[in-house]
Amino acid sequence: MNQSDFIRRVRQLESGGAAQDQRFQWRVLGWLLLGYGVIGGTALLAMLAPVALFLALLFSKHLIVALLFGGSLLAASHFGWRLLKTLLAVPVEHGEDALPLQRQQAPKLFELLDTLERAFQVRVHQVRLDARLNAAIRQQPRLGGLLGSRNTLIIGVPLLATFTLEQTTAVLAHEFAHLRGDHGRFGSHVYQMRLSWYRLRHHLERQRSYASYPLLRFLRWYAPRFNAESFVLNRASEYAADQASARLTSAEDAATALLVSHLADLWLDRVFWPHVYRHSREHAEPDVAPYHLLLGLTPPADSLPLAEMVMPWSQVFRDPKEWINQTILMHEQLSRLTDYDDTHPCLYDRISALGMEADLPPLPLPCDYPASQVLLGESLPVLAQHLNGLWREHQRGYWHEQHQLHEPPELATYHGLLRKQATQAFSAEDWLQLAIAQMALGKPDEECRLSLRAALTAEPQHARSLYQLGLLAIRMENWAEAPDILQQAMQADPQLEAACLDALARMAMLQDDDLAAERYLLAHDEALRRYGRSRQELACVDASDNLQCPTLSAYQRKQLQEALQPVRSWVRQVWVAHKVSRLNPRHTTWLLLVEPQTSAAESLLSPVRSSHTEACRVWLDRHTVPMPDYYQDHVLTRHDALLLARLPECALPLFDPA
Structure with missing residues (x-):
């Protein structure tokens, strides 16, 4: 099963309403039992059969034969035990540096957890704090789940520092809802087993043992299909957990918590941590206390000052420029489509499912009194000091x-x-890069503008130079000039449409023109959604695709053949094609279509092909494709018979027929 087969199967199940069908859970249970039967049976057989054989030989007085086979029998038992141990192991989703928290350290937090335990009939055995903006409940099965599970709640301190108490309650309620009742526990168990099957598969692939090859081949067939069947169930459980969270708190709190989680995560990655790391230019040691600043505490006297460099999260929605930035970022996040890389639905779908406005929602209110102050109280300084120490240890190198x-x-x-x-004539791209470097270094705006004008003199329709010139015009408050320049950029390259509409919306908000800002924001969101739908179309390879045969020289073809030589013995043919989106003909991707020799080679190519076709991707990027993301490889399966029949007409074969 390749990625396209997976997407088609998930779409088929979603369109058929499988998540709402009680019989579908029995179907997923059947797939789960199949995995348990084959993997567990193999493990038990490997452990018990050699022991039984050894005892039979021993009691039949064939002592010499028993001793000769004893070593191999012991090795087989050891393999079975390791197989069972790997299967039952709990994936570590959070670092081991998470700090255990006791009730006396944070009584208010544990009072909230007691309320959630009573509401959802779920028990949490341990609470830990870590440095991620997230919350999760990690389950550790007891005796493979036969004796229940030990539940550990892991809460990120950045989450408590940026969320209000109501938003934190909504997030924790969402996590508790995943374990509520038979449906929640079953969905959580299915999710854990999806991780376990892939973890076991990767473990066996690293071993490269002939003895484990039959089991590895089964996992290469079974794991992707179990993933597809259970994917819809796990996605439905996300919606159900959101609804349960909204019933306990409110739909507004649940929706706002989703918004804040996306915005705060971007703020940490793009603003907070980059400002912290700027100190590394002047100071050899990381003698800073970022978590004191994040939690609103006075940093230790021996640490470097950070407050003057970073605007606190509580002030982000009050500053006019940051308010505009957060509005644009919110719309970018809301414009993302639900995809098939993650069981979580997109932000827009989750907020809409809660019955809240998702097209033009208001920004969250400033967080004046974060949950960390309410729930952690006097423990904050100690926790901040601990997290600062861990951060310094990990980031020192x-x-x-x-x-x-x-x-x-x-x-x-x-x-x-x-x-x-000083030595060469500048191209339009060179002038553009010079202007970008000048802006990054804080050079005068007029100096940057002259570089961009030079780029347009060299190439009048250079789209990215037009776009940067439009941004510069907005920064220089040339309100009359900026719209015309950005319109030219969109005409020169339609793929810049969303970015240009983003800039026009910023300009309208700076001018307090609410109607124009709303118009540009809605157009910006629709442009991003069109782009997302086009990318999803390109990601799924089908017989009805608009494929074009590329033109490659003999030298270029030879280079690709050399890049694919390590997998040549496993493939019958490799085809190169150019796929054009039907939704947006200017949006294209390169396809490397791999036709395996046999069905066994089909499963073997999945883990091996990536490392070798990476060379092809780099080559295509360097020679023919301007954007690295527009490339994918696709192993043809038995479902691609119609596509395979079309390839001689619309794709270029790399190897001569045998």
């Missing part, structure tokens, strides 16, 4: 690497371009 750089990357780029300008 990276900090030293950044400190040893002679100059920042943007400054190195700037100097390199100046040296090139």
Whole structure:
């Protein structure tokens, strides 16, 4: 089963309403029991059969034969035990550095958890705090789940620092709902087993043992199909957990918690941590206390000051410029479509399912009194000190690497371009990169504008230079000039449509033109959704696709053949095609279509092909494809018979027929 087969199967189940059909749970249970039967049976057979054979030989007085076979029998038993141990192991989804929390350290938090335990009839045996903006309940099965599970609640301190008490309650209620009742427990168990099957498969692939090959071949067939069958059930459980959270708190709190989780995560990645790491340029040691700042505490006297560099989260929605940034980011997150890489639905679908406005929702209110102050109270300084220590220990090596750089990357780029300008004629792309480096270094706006104008002199329809010039015009408050420039950028490259509409919406909000801002935001969201639908179309390979045969020279074809030589013995043919989106003809992707020799080779190619076709991806990026993301490889299966029949007409074969 390749990725396209997986997507088609999930779509078929979703369109048929499988998640609402009680019989579908029995179907998933059947797949689960099949895995238990084959894997568990193999493990028990490997452990018990050699012992029984050894005892039979021993009691039949064939002592010499028993001793000769004793070593191999012991090895088989050991293999069975390791197989069973790997299957029953609990995947570590959070670092082992999570800090155990006792009731006396945070009584208010445990009072809230007591309320949730009574509401959902779920018991949490341990609470731990870590440094992630997330909350999760990790289940550790007892005797393979026969004696229940030990539940550990892991809460991220950044979540408590950026969420209100009501939003935190909604998030925790969502996690508790996953374990509520038979349906919740079954869905959670299915999710854990999806991870276990793939973990066991990767374990056997690393071993590369002939003895485990039959079992590995079964897992290569079984794991993707179990994933497809259970995918719909796990996605439905996310909606059900959202509804349960809304019933306990409110739909508004549940929807706002979803919004804040996305916005706070982006703020940490794009604003907070980059500001922290800027200190590495001047200071050799990471003597900073980021978690004191994040939690609103006074940092220790011996730490470097950070407050003057980073705006606290509580002030983000009050600052006019940050308010605009957060509005745009919120719309970007709401414009993402539900995909098939994750069982979680997209933000727009989850908020809509809660009955809340998802097209033009208001920004969350400022978080003046975060949940960390309410639930952790006097333990905050100790927890912050602990997290700071862990962060320094883990980041010290990276900090030293950044400190040893002679100059920042943007400054190195700037100097390199100046040296090139002294000896070579600049292209439009060179002028654009120079302007971007100048803006990153804080050079005067007029100097940046001259570089962009030089790029457009070299190539008048250079779309990205037009886009950057439009952004610069907005920054310089040239309100009359900016819209025309951005319209030219959209005409030169329609793929910049969403980015240009983003800039126009920012300009309208800076001018307090609410009607224009709303119009641009809605157009921006629709452009992103069109782009997302086009990408989803390109990700699924089908016989009805619009494929075009590329033109490659003999030298280019030979290079691709050499890149694929390590898997040549397993494939009958490899085809190169250019797929054009029917939704947006300017949106294309390269396809590397691999036709395996046999069905066994089909399963073997799945884990092996990526490392070797990576060379093809790099080659295509360098020679023919301007954007690296627009590439995928596809192993043809028995479901692709119609597509295979079309390939001689619309794809280029790389190897000569045998």
